[in-house]
Amino acid sequence: MSSEIALEIEKIRAQVEAAVAEGATLESLNDCRVAVFGKKGAMTGLQRMLGKLSAAERPEAGKIINAAKTELTAKLDAAIEKCERAALTAAEMRDRIDVTQPASGRPLGGFHPVVQVMMDVLEVLEGLGFVTVQGPEVETDFYNFEALNIPPHHPARDMQDTFYFGDGRLLRTHTSGMQVHSMLEMGAPLRIACPGRVYRRDNDPTHSPMFHQVEGLIVDKDISVGDLKGCLEAMMEGIFGKKLKARYRASYFPFTEPSLEVDIECFKCSGSDPHCQICKGTGWLEIGGMGIVHPNVLRYGGIDPEKYTGFAWGMGLDRIAMLKYGLTDLRALFDGDVSYLLSGRHE
Ligand code: DAH
DSSP: OHHHHHHHHHHHHHHHHHHHSTTOOHHHHHHHHHHHHSTTSHHHHHHHHHTTSOTTTHHHHHHHHHHHHHHHHHHHHHHHHHHHHHHHHHHHHHHOOOTTSOOOOOOOOOOOHHHHHHHHHHHHHHHTTOEEOOOOSEEOHHHHTGGGTOOTTOGGGSTTTOOBOTTSOEEOSSGGGHHHHHHHHHOSSEEEEEEEEEEOSOOBTTBOSEEEEEEEEEEESSOOHHHHHHHHHHHHHHHHSSOOOEEEEEEEETTEEEEEEEEEEOTTTTTOOTTOTTTTTSSEEEEEEEEEEOHHHHHHTTOOTTTOEEEEEEEEHHHHHHHHHTOOOTGGGGSOOHHHHTTTTTO
16 A cells, blocks of 8 residues: 555656746646645545555555655745746846936926016015015006006107007006006005016017016105115126126106116126127116106005105016027017027026
């Protein structure tokens, strides 16, 4: 009987050895495991045969079967583990990232020059406690002109300068209309900055029918031209990245008294280059108008000019963007040619 068992064990061993030979797959190994050690497997059958042996034969036969079982299970397990490891390595090789490969290029982008300058200005103003407000581009005559003390016969109201709608409304010609809107809405004291598009009937290389301004307005007690200068110089430093001298010239706007126009020192040559492309050799760049708010404008805004004073300014952002980035054609700012728009970035 025990020789029968020994024979059977040899058969099983041959079966397992054939299964673990070179070229085994996980599937074939698992099939072999079921065929040998499964419920109906050959090894399980052998264990069952033990019961039929005599009590004398049983211990010896049991030992032999157990030893074979341990040996063949270990063989099969080792082969399965090897196969699993090989599968894992193959998957890792397939999914590996080659860190020496060049990276795919990042697309180059940037803000539009006008947007960049607008963000620079607003960042400075927000730091000084200004609130950014947006106003309507389609405006009434009242806010755009009348409330700013611009009399009916003023040339700015001319059809030549302003785009009117049939109903008497108009495309705002400046962001100054937000002065009285804001005073009526917020009262005094206030600090607002209003960036946005404005429109005029102009069209040549240095004028576009649509352009951008930032309006600034402070209404408070004890305001002076000194405050105005401080704000302006901080804004210029925010835009051009360095302190620039400013020059103030007496001017006239119906909504301010006194009125000033401001020039800043040429950020390129500081006046040292008679052939400078930016300042045309003058050493100065004109950037905007400003002044102490006219008492009539405060009154239109519901603010008592005996108690409060205001100062205001308006700057053209397109011109400043062109100066900063060395761009020469104002209308091309709005053509959408990205290489032109970004051409001044890397100077
Ligand atoms: N609104 C003026 C313009 O478009 C600019 C301006 C000048 C705005 C003086 C102001 C100011 O607030 O005080 O030309």
